[in-house]
Amino acid sequence: MAGRRPQMPMMQPQVIVLKEGTDTSQGVPQLLSNIAACIAVCDTIRTTLGPRGMDKLIVDSQKRVTISNDGATIMKLLDVVQPAARTLVDIARAQDAEVGDGTTSVVLLAGELLKEVREYIEEGVGAQVVIKGIRTAADLAVSRIRELAVSVDRSDAANFRALLEKCAATSMNSKLIGSQKEFFTKMVVDAVMRLDQEELNEDMIGIKKIPGGAMQDSLLVDGVAFKKSFSYAGFEQQPKAFDAPKIVCLNVELELKAEKDNAEVRVDKVSEYQAVVDAEWKIIFDKLDSIIAAGANVVLSRLPIGDLATQYFADRDIFCAGRVSKDDLDRVCEATGCRVQSTTAGLAAAHLGTCERFEERQVGGQRFNIFRGCPQAKTCTIILRGGAEQFIDEVERSLHDSIMVVRRAVKNQAIVAGGGAIEMELSRHLREAARQIEGKQQLIVSAVARALEVIPRQLCENAGFDTTDFITQLRARHAQDPERFRWHGVGIDEEAVADMYANFVWEPALVKINAITSAAEAACLILSVDETVTSQRSQDPMASSRPAPGHGRGMPMMG
Numbered sequence: 178m179a180g181r182r183p184q185m186p187m188m189q190p191q192v193i194v195l196k197e198g199t200d201t202s203q204g205v206p207q208l209l210s211n212i213a214a215c216i217a218v219c220d221t222i223r224t225t226l227g228p229r230g231m232d233k234l235i236v237d238s239q240k241r242v243t244i245s246n247d248g249a250t251i252m253k254l255l256d257v258v259q260p261a262a263r264t265l266v267d268i269a270r271a272q273d274a275e276v277g278d279g280t281t282s283v284v285l286l287a288g289e290l291l292k293e294v295r296e297y298i299e300e301g302v303g304a305q306v307v308i309k310g311i312r313t314a315a316d317l318a319v320s321r322i323r324e325l326a327v328s329v330d331r332s333d334a335a336n337f338r339a340l341l342e343k344c345a346a347t348s349m350n351s352k353l354i355g356s357q358k359e360f361f362t363k364m365v366v367d368a369v370m371r372l373d374q375e376e377l378n379e380d381m382i383g384i385k386k387i388p389g390g391a392m393q394d395s396l397l398v399d400g401v402a403f404k405k406s407f408s409y410a411g412f413e414q415q416p417k418a419f420d421a422p423k424i425v426c427l428n429v430e431l432e433l434k435a436e437k438d439n440a441e442v443r444v445d446k447v448s449e450y451q452a453v454v455d456a457e458w459k460i461i462f463d464k465l466d467s468i469i470a471a472g473a474n475v476v477l478s479r480l481p482i483g484d485l486a487t488q489y490f491a492d493r494d495i496f497c498a499g500r501v502s503k504d505d506l507d508r509v510c511e512a513t514g515c516r517v518q519s520t521t522a523g524l525a526a527a528h529l530g531t532c533e534r535f536e537e538r539q540v541g542g543q544r545f546n547i548f549r550g551c552p553q554a555k556t557c558t559i560i561l562r563g564g565a566e567q568f569i570d571e572v573e574r575s576l577h578d579s580i581m582v583v584r585r586a587v588k589n590q591a592i593v594a595g596g597g598a599i600e601m602e603l604s605r606h607l608r609e610a611a612r613q614i615e616g617k618q619q620l621i622v623s624a625v626a627r628a629l630e631v632i633p634r635q636l637c638e639n640a641g642f643d644t645t646d647f648i649t650q651l652r653a654r655h656a657q658d659p660e661r662f663r664w665h666g667v668g669i670d671e672e673a674v675a676d677m678y679a680n681f682v683w684e685p686a687l688v689k690i691n692a693i694t695s696a697a698e699a700a701c702l703i704l705s706v707d708e709t710v711t712s713q714r715s716q717d718p719m720a721s722s723r724p725a726p727g728h729g730r731g732m733p734m735m736g
């Protein structure tokens with residue numbers, strides 16, 4: 178703080194680099210206050226971890242209610258403003274995008290790392306020394322996971338499927354749908370297996386939500402389903418089901434535009450106006466005729482299909498739907514083997530797709546366009562039912578986690594046991610490795626070893642077990658015979674220390690690797706900041722009460 182002592186104005190003019198009103202705080206106190214903020218954020222989500230974790234009900238500024246157990250969603254909705262603590266929001270989101278599951282764990286780990294190294298910072302150990310130690314420890318932990326991960330042979334299909342179901346079930350344990358996990362694990366694994374096994378693009382799994390009915394009324398469609406779009410008069414006269422339909426997907430407007438467009442046409446005589454209108458009609462009829470000539474009987478378009486076209490199609494026993502969203506249309510293309518056409522000129526039978534059956538069907542209170550039995554089906558749709566809207570939203574997020582987990586497992590086929598088992602083993606491994614390391618680094622690596630215990634500890638705490646007793650027992654077992662007790666962790670159902678591998682609490686190794694690397698990165702990032710400069714603008718209360726449109730506070734992301 179030496180530089181900020183009041184100076185004698187006559188002797189030395191004060192140098193002002195920053196605008197008046199700018200707030201800066203520096204050095205170790207700043208570091209410690211950032212750490213405190215991160216720990217505070219962690220404390221709010223700690224209770225959501227694991228099968229016995231609680232959910233959070235979050236009401237945002239627009240009074241929208243979200244009930245969630247998903248770390249990334251909660252972090253996002255918490256609307257954290259402390260700049261350093263926002264890093265935690267970012268890692269939760271990154272974990273969600275990268276591996277889908279483990280979002281609570283990553284935040285907890287980062288917070289615990291900071292908590293464990295705080296005393297060294299207070300004692301004056303340089304932040305860079307601590308950072309180096311954390312990095313070393315994270316590297317050691319990751320290579321240990323790679324060593325330990327168990328791979329499952331893909332050639333044995335039944336076995337492989339069982340593995341996927343186990344992984345899906347583990348990620349569902351902690352969620353609302355945990356009680357129905359048999360039903361949903363089957364659905365999730367079926368959905369992922371239906372994808373192109375090379376690409377495994379999870380966007381090809383559509384999730385549609387319809388309030389009403391019970392959770393078990395949800396269904397998996399082996400193709401594409403989407404809500405009926407807005408339609409015009411004449412629509413009801415169209416046929417609503419076809420076997421082996423001929424499908425065309427368009428990005429073409431089939432609507433008369435003359436009146437509503439802004440284009441200005443100056444005419445002197447009424448007959449000239451008529452000529453303009455006629456030309457307009459000719460254009461649209463040409464388009465419609467070329468669609469019919471190509472032999473299509475299901476017409477989908479991203480753009481509106483107006484009443485004229487709707488009636489024209491109805492008269493010819495053709496089904497049409499306009500304003501279909503891009504992702505639905507893409508999935509129809511993927512499933513039925515057609516391409517989105519941006520013009521109707523030269524449209525031919527070769528451009529059409531097909532499937533076993535198309536129908537428009539009532540599901541709950543809504544009508545759905547459903548394409549089933551698709552030949553190239555590398556896509557499928559999950560239709561979710563359930564009571565309240567918030568509830569279905571949370572089911573969707575949980576399914577997303579599971580889908581991502583299964584996808585990871587298909588890609589890597591390497592798994593570790595969860596329930597705190599892998600974390601205990603890593604902790605033991607780091608403690609042992611620390612003995613070979615000299616100087617302060619040894620302290621930091623041991624601190625990371627302690628931090629890893631946060632996962633089993635929190636699982637115990639949330640389940641209401643005697644935490645100290647549990648952790649001591651776990652630690653003892655892992656130290657005593659690392660080989661035999663390797664996968665021992667918190668047995669939630671047994672209420673005792675149990676072999677989590679034998680209990681089939683399996684998670685993809687990648688989820689854990691990613692969680693540890695991201696948590697370490699976040700901790701290092703926070704430790705490397707020793708000064709926060711806040712410009713006056715962002716402190717302006719008006720500025721913060723008016724969030725820019727489209728930022729923050731939005732709908733929670735999937736998952």
Ligand code: ADP
Pocket residue numbers: 225226227228230246247248278279280281282283347348350351594595596597632636667668669670682684
């Ligand atoms: P995250 O957002 O980090 O995935 P969760 O709330 O999903 O948080 O909790 C995941 C933790 O719960 C993992 O450590 C996982 O191993 C553990 N877990 C899941 N099912 C069980 C179970 N049946 N017994 C013990 N631990 C479990």
Ligand code: MG
Pocket residue numbers: 278279280348351578
């Ligand atoms: Mg999870």
